[in-house]
Amino acid sequence: MDNDRVLIVGGGVIGLSIGWKLARAGKGVVVFDRDRAGGAASWASAGMLSPLAEVRFEEEPLLRLGLKSLAMYPDFVAELEADTGQAVGYRKDGVLLVGVSQDDLADLEFRYRFQKELGLEVAWLNGAEARAREPHLGGQVSAAVWCPGDHQVDNRLLVAALATGLEKAGGTLKEGASVDELVMEGNRVRGVRVGEEVYEGxxxxxxxxxxxxxxxxxxxxxxxxxxPVKGQIIRLQMTDAVRPHTIVWYNRWASSVSVYLAPKDGGHLVVGATSEEMGFDTELTAGGMFELLRAAWEVLPGVYDLPIVETLAGLRPGSRDDAPILGTTAIDGLIMATGHYRKGILLTPMTAHYISELILTGEVSEVIRPFGLERFL
Ligand SMILES: Cc1cc2nc3c(=O)[nH]c(=O)nc-3n(C[C@H](O)[C@H](O)[C@H](O)COP(=O)(O)OP(=O)(O)OC[C@H]3O[C@@H](n4cnc5c(N)ncnc54)[C@H](O)[C@@H]3O)c2cc1C
Known part of the structure; x- marks a missing residue:
């Protein structure tokens, strides 16, 4: 009986969401997390669902995947909130991509043209128009691209709801359970070993x-x-005087820093994030904090007076081409759902849907086929 179940190694947003989908389809499932489920990258994250603002030239297939997942978000959230009775702070604010210097504007214009070529719904605003949309913007902001289709979610509420949803649907969550070994039998998986115990699946x-x-x-x-790609991030407490209602994103050309300011329902303004190749190091640095706050202050001067609630660093799972690794492997019964890098929260509904479909039906959807492990072999 237990041999029919699916064992999921890692209870971040990806493992939990796949587990929830499988459990609600009636499949036996156990999610193992060696620590607190949702406590790693999925906790550190900013919860931006922003494929439009993040457009970069080399990433069109990934952009399409992001747009697809974004389109799945409303139903995904409605289903999860109905299953659990827990809100996940899904907001359709839109992103204002802003620029200050001549360099920023040249970059902004380049992106804007590319967004238009791709048929995305975006609008060019001058400084005054940008301030009319977001009055907290500083006088230095000279132009902006308005991306109304970009959304956000509260990633911490999301992982909490997914854990509830998994268990309510009959799945098992084992926290503090480090998977120490993948147990194989010939060319197929037999299960996992946690300490002395082997779980078959x-x-x-x-x-x-x-x-x-x-x-x-x-x-x-x-x-x-x-x-691991390290990201330092800061949470500020918004006040009645400083409470932006759109997400502001600033690629500060002069210091190669990309900073976003995302207002959350609970009152936090999330300011993130650095991007550093530092292995598994999660130390906060003066330089990282300084670059984020300087850029944030430049475009939203009111942040100067906001209390700092939290500073932390998390590790994004970056693959070699920045795209996720999804699907079957050469080992029977072993499925991968990893490498979501800086878009794991955005790509959650898509990953949960197509990976659970693969497990339940054996079908690899055309949507995820280009993102298999084979592309690296
Ligand atoms: C600062 C920062 C900002 C970000 N902002 C955004 C954003 O705005 N939008 C967005 O879409 N994405 C964002 N991301 C990326 C996103 O957070 C990640 O892509 C996503 O959380 C990855 O989820 P995951 O489940 O793969 O990994 P994780 O959340 O890291 O979860 C992996 C889990 O596996 C567990 N684990 C590891 N090894 C074992 C083992 N042997 N046995 C048992 N358990 C194990 C860990 O304890 C951990 O809980 C951000 C990331 C960071 C760090």
Missing amino acids: EMVVLSAGCWSGRLPGLPDEIRPPVR
Whole structure:
């Protein structure tokens, strides 16, 4: 009986959402997290659902995947909130992509043209028009691109609801349970070992975030090329005087810093994030905090007076091409759902849907086929 179940290694937003979908479809599922579920990258995250503002030239297939997942968000949230009775802070604010210097504007214009070419709904605003939309913007902001289709969610409420949804639907969540080894039998998975105990299962999903490539027992030839990309982030407390109602995003050309300010329902203004290749280091640095706050203050001067509630650093699971690794592997019964890098919250509904569909039906959807591990082999 237990051999029919699915074992999920890693209870971040990806593992939890797949587990929830499988459990509500009646499948036996156990999610293992060696720590607190949702406590790693999914906790540190800013919860931006912003494929339009993040458009970059080399990433069109990933952009399409992001847009698809964004379109799935309203139903995904409605289903989760109905299942659990827990709100997840989904907001359709839109993003204002702002610029200050000549360099910023040239970059902004380049992006804007590309967004238009892709048929995305965006609008060019001069400084005054941008301030009319978001009165907290500083006088230095000289132009902006309005991306009304970009949304956000409260990532912390999201993981909490997913954990509730998983258990309510009959799935099991084991926290403080480190998967120490993938247990194989010939070319197929037999289960996982946690301490002395072996859990048997029909399938194993590897969704251990930036630790996915390090699971003992995983054959070397299919280790996913995932590395940690450090992100420092700050949470400020908004006041009645400073309460922006759109997300503001500033690519500060002069210091190569990209900072966003995302107002959350609970009153936090999330200011993030650095992007650093520092291995598994999660120290906060003066430079990281300084760059974020300087850029934030430049475009939204009111942040100067806001209390700092929290500072932290998390590790994004970055793959070699920044796109997720999704689907089957050369090992029977082993499925990958990892490498979501800086878009894991955005890509959650899409990942949960297509990976659970793959597990339940054996079908690899055309949507995720280009994102298989094979592309690296
Ligand atoms: C600062 C920052 C800002 C971000 N902002 C955004 C954003 O605005 N929008 C967006 O879409 N994305 C954002 N991201 C990216 C997003 O947070 C990640 O892509 C996403 O959370 C990855 O989810 P995950 O479940 O794969 O990994 P994680 O959340 O890291 O979860 C992996 C889990 O696996 C567990 N684990 C590891 N090894 C084992 C083991 N052997 N046994 C058991 N458990 C194990 C860990 O304890 C952890 O809980 C941001 C990330 C950071 C760090």
